[in-house]
Amino acid sequence: MWVVLSLLLLCSSAFTSPLALAVEVTYFDGFLPNGNFEEGPKPTDLNKTVIKGKYSLPKWEISGLVEYISNGPQPGGMYFAVAHGVHAVRLGNDATISQSIPVKPGSLYSLTFGASRTCAQEEVLRVSVPPLTGDLPLQTLYSSNGGDTYAWGFRATSKVAKVIFHNPGIQEDPACGPLLDVVAIKEFYPPMPTRVNLIKNGDFEEGPHLFHNSTNGVLLPPRQLDLTSPLPGWIIESLKAVKYIDSEHFSVPYGKAAVELVAGRESAIAQILRTTPGKLYNVTFTVGDAKNGCHGSMMVEAFAGKETLKVPYKSHGKGGFKAASFKFTAVAPRTRLTFYSSFYHTRIDDIGSLCGPILDQVKVLSVKH
Template identity: 75%
Template sequence: MPAFARFLLALTLLVFIGSASASAAKYFEGYLENGNFEEQPKPSNLKGTKLVGEHGLPKWVTKGLVEYIHGGPQPGGMFFAVSHGVHAVRLGNEASISQTVPVKPGSLYALTFGASRTCAQEEVLRVSVPTQSGDLPLQTLYSSDGGDVYAWGFIAKSKSVTVTFHNPGVQEDPACGPLIDAVAIKELFPPMPTRDNLVKNPGFEEGPHRLMNSTNGVLLPPKQEDRTSPLPGWMIESLKAVKFIGAKHFNVPSGRSAVELVAGRESAIAQILRTTPNTVYTLTFTVGDAKNGCHGSMMVEAFAAKETLKVPFESKGKGEFKTASFKFKAIEPRTRITFYSSYYHTKNDDFGSLCGPILDDVKVSKLA
């Protein structure tokens, strides 16, 4: 083959690979199609705020009473906070929205979405991707402005999956229902321990997508609501969520990410490590405040094997932090390390927003 022909063939292959990679990266990280609901329905697909027809909402399939909402004051004196754009959808009793998304079989993904309740009563949002589902109770408001953002993890079973958000209808008033104002997705890569650190994802650098116009961080639900953690390597072993925070809007001791223990003892994070029985290890970690208005006397409790350490931290809200460590002897081939906040905290300037100490740079190494 002449040199020029080989050059043209190589160029064609590069263009093909580049376009294929761009296509594959479409859902690698970012909004689903019309994931912020800003592509509006046709007037013929709206009856007031109610969507008409299964395909009335562009790029989504709707079932039941789904309303297309413009943020702000509503008829009847209600106010809907749409924190991540202008428009959102509200799910009535037994209503749902769904979208089919191309994915890689066997890969771990996290959905990130803005969700809030619209009435002062119990509301639940069911998230499902066959064959996994979880119910997120929305009665706990972590942010008083209604800007709560959640992540939900799943492992893809096929080349495409149908993502569904469903209101199972637990509230008494059928006119109430969860509000969803943004949906994004990110493929996550399973982190591995290293020779110097047995902890996977020790600095929480691998985690779910952060919505660009969100300043509240991302809530990671407990494992009873999501058995596939959206924070690789870690489990949320508690009744309430922990918060995944980034350096753009919070003070983070190192790297780009950390976790905030926002619900006291109800907000615990854990990991199971491979250890050698009767071997002594050192557990080191960093605690501090996120410089987000969370002041006061904090305490982080750490557990490993039979050992416990309580680390006090007096937060002045200046983004300070300190490092703590203790030794433990492994009893089994698997050792669980756990962290939680001893106390409950709210922001000084906003008593409706939960907050707490942050955790970062967790390291477990064999004692030399």
């Protein structure tokens, strides 16, 4: 939906006294048209589950073998779990669905979508908003109920963006491919460093669209750069995803959101700071558990400059957090601050669901020697 907000922006960094400015901002935050696929093809446009015709899926354009799937048992003995709603689409060999949407040139957006593999083979979902494209490997299941939700960021280059989901794989069974069950979009406000924190979006309050009925959080795919990351200001630089979680479904130390490091050393986030060589900086942050049954001896490692801090946290999976801090001396005009989890964890009630320590309230300030 289009939402109009009146924001009160406090601009104190350039003035001796704060200046309050009321700014009306229009932004998009919600489902794409028929983004939950509940508006299906006409019965005459279906051959069992296969959609016939390029424009037969309302609001979407399709090519290749695209199936319209309902939640539950399928012909042939398979079972597809549709985590959001009742209906989904399945992209077979080399199949594509796409939709063109109005956007603001230069603005940063995030797509949030439910995606899961449907066959034993390794599957990939290619997400594109030209000229940007990215491949999401779906082989790793982060939750055992098929409810994995991903976010993918892009910066608009024109007034219209074409959102494309494509299965680039070619399997022996031509119907094998990713299941896509919901698509939403959110426009971001670019986070900036402030006089009280050199970190952009250090409390993680600016993040992708969160589905109200999703209890699994949102996976932020690996290798996302800070210019287009679905977590503004941050780089997802690891081999596996990190998870964006909300206070509605998880225990969060501060505010409405935090990050869960769900895949050990393969689950890392970083931010590059502007620093002055020779100057001393203090890093503070909060670690804990999300009250989601993630248990055991946790460890969050933080790196900046030539300094490293290991923060142990004993989790019983019932919530809780602790603060940590360390100092580093900058050796260059740019300093990379990185966080990752030392160990791998699964939930006590579901060993098929990856989990880990949560990170929140990251702050960096210069201090005197």
